[in-house]
Amino acid sequence: MTITKTDLGQHNSPEFLNNHPGGANVILRYAGKDATDGFNSVHSPDVLEDLPETSLRGQIDVAELGSCKEANESSDKTSKTRTSGPPHLSTLINLHDFQEVAQQYLPANAWAYYFSGADDEVSKRENAHAYQKVALRPRILKKVPNVDTKASILGHSVSLPVYMSPVGIAKLAHPDGECALASAAGKEGLVQVLANGASMPIERVMQSRVSSEQPLFFQLYVNKDIKKSVEVVKRAEKAGAQAIWITVDSPVVGKREMDERLNVTVVPNDSNAQGQGVAKVMASSISPYIDWEILTWLRNLTNLPVVIKGIQCVEDAVLAYQNGVQGIVLSNHGGRSQDTHSAQSPLLTLLEIRKFAPHLIHSSMQIFIDGGIRRGTDVLKAIALGATAVGLGRPFLFSMSAGYGENGVRRMVEILRQEIEANMVFLGATSLSELRPEMVNASRLERNLIGCVKL
Missing domain, CATH: 3.10.120.10 (Cytochrome b5-like heme/steroid binding domain)
Structure with missing residues (x-):
């Protein structure tokens, strides 16, 4: 018809x-x-x-x-005018370069959704500044003929202590979206955590892997309609996901003003949509009513390993350990949920754990961290202080923009890999297992630790 x-x-x-x-x-x-x-x-x-x-x-x-x-x-109010094509990938030499290109070439709505933080974006900026407050303590005359950057994430071997954080609507950056990320992850030996709000179905992303052994984890936001979350978990398990990363740091959506302001500009005559940015619309179905019992519900639903994403203080890290999860992610949602210094940087949370609950670092529960990581030195600082691996989100999206797709992602990983390897030589470490707290000076950041925690 x-x-x-x-x-x-x-x-x-x-x-x-x-x-x-x-x-x-x-x-x-x-x-x-x-x-x-x-x-x-x-x-x-x-x-x-x-x-x-x-x-x-x-x-x-x-x-x-x-x-x-x-x-x-x-x-259409979201287009950008450009006078020339994007720079050749070989001319991009750090992760900040990819961000600058993305700002020029992403549609305005995509840039606002990806880049925005909550309120005044203090937490977002502090995530990165925290790493700048920590210095490395290089050792000289250490014979390091080569370095081994391999790590293990939930039992899966990876070539770097780096994973792809769950990032929603990746197709805004490139038509291949999460499929490009999956292919690049396989070729670079990384793990991808597929977002609950991915623009590609999990079955198609699984088909984009380079081998059937390539691990893929799935992020879960608990839906207000719990039956829908049951369906989502079962579908992910059937498709072959090998872990569930349940995100708990956004019971409500942060006020991402850049995202919301653009939406008001685009639809000025739609009173129902004003102020409803992409993020707020996407997260409208997330349940704000869950508590620690959600882990019991999840274990009754699947036998897959469970990781809690969104730990922001040592007390909750201890509770997570007591509840028997396989991993935690120290994260304030990239500064996209709660703002101001009250939503402390994940690296500071890692220092809290080191000081008040050091047994967690040496336990079977793996500790992951994300937010503000942009350099190989940032990765090494986190690992030296006790993290198992670090997650990056925005940089992977930016690396796909301007038509780069999978090639851009692989170039970004190549840059990060080179920075990690070079700085391991400076530290005199031949493997990640040799990284120790005494290889960093975190005294400037430790000043922000609270005096006493009752556990």
């Missing part, structure tokens, strides 16, 4: 409207218009297979597309 623009305009209340993960307003914004570009920027075509049969009313008349596209283009 062929339908016209008029027919399409009348189809403004699909059955799945209120169940759409991105909210109803995202769909209604395109009512009567060609939503192809908007759909393709965040979705894989595979998701159409999950829609009710009644949602497909027919094929749009091609002759109608011209007027639809004109309407879209006239209201």
Whole structure:
């Protein structure tokens, strides 16, 4: 059946409207218009297979597309003007270079969603500044013919103590989205944690791995409708995910003003959508009502290893250990949830653990950390202070932008690998196991530790 623009305009209340993960307003914004570009920027075509049969009313008349596209283009406020193509990958020599390119080439809405932090973005900045307050203490005349950067994450061997943090809607950065990340992870020997809000279905991401042995972990946000979370976990397990990383640091969504301000600019006449940035819309289904009992629920649902993502103080790290999880992620959500110094940097939380609960560092529970890591030296500082591995999120998204895709991701990993290897030589360490707390001077950061913790 062929339908016209008029027919399409009348189809403004699909059955799945209120169940759409991105909210109803995202769909209604395109009512009567060609939503192809908007759909393709965040979705894989595979998701159409999950829609009710009644949602497909027919094929749009091609002759109608011209007027639809004109309407879209006239209201598009997110494009950026550029005079030349992106720089050659070989000219990018650090992770900051990728961020600068991403700012120039990502659509404005994508940049705002990826880059924004909560409120005044103090926590976001402090995540990175914390590493700058820690100095390395190099040792001289240590014969280091080569270095071994291999590590083990939840029993899986990786070539670097680095993993891909869960990052939502990666397709905004590149059409291949999370699939490009999976392919690059396999070729570089890294682990990818697939976001609950990924733009590609997990089955397709699994197919993008370089081998069936390549591990992939799955991030879980607990849905207000717990049945949906049951379905998500079961689907991830069936697809082959090898661990569940349950994110608990965002019971409500942080006020990411850059993201929200752009949305108000884009849809000034949509009173229901004003102030609802991409992040807030994406997270509207997350349950704020879960407690430690959610771990019992999860264990009854799956036998996969469980990692809690979002530990922000030593007390909760101890509780996580007592609850028998296989790993924790020290994280304040990249400064995207709570702002100001009250949401301390993850590296400071690691120092809390070292001081008040050092037994956790030597336990079977692995300690991961993310937020603000941009240099190989940052990685080594975290490992020396007791972390198992570090996660990066935004840098992987930025590395895919400007059309770089998988090649950009691999170039970024290459840079990070070179920095890690070179600085291990400076420290006189031939392997990660030789990294010790005395190889760093964290006194400037330790001043921010609280005086006493009752455990």
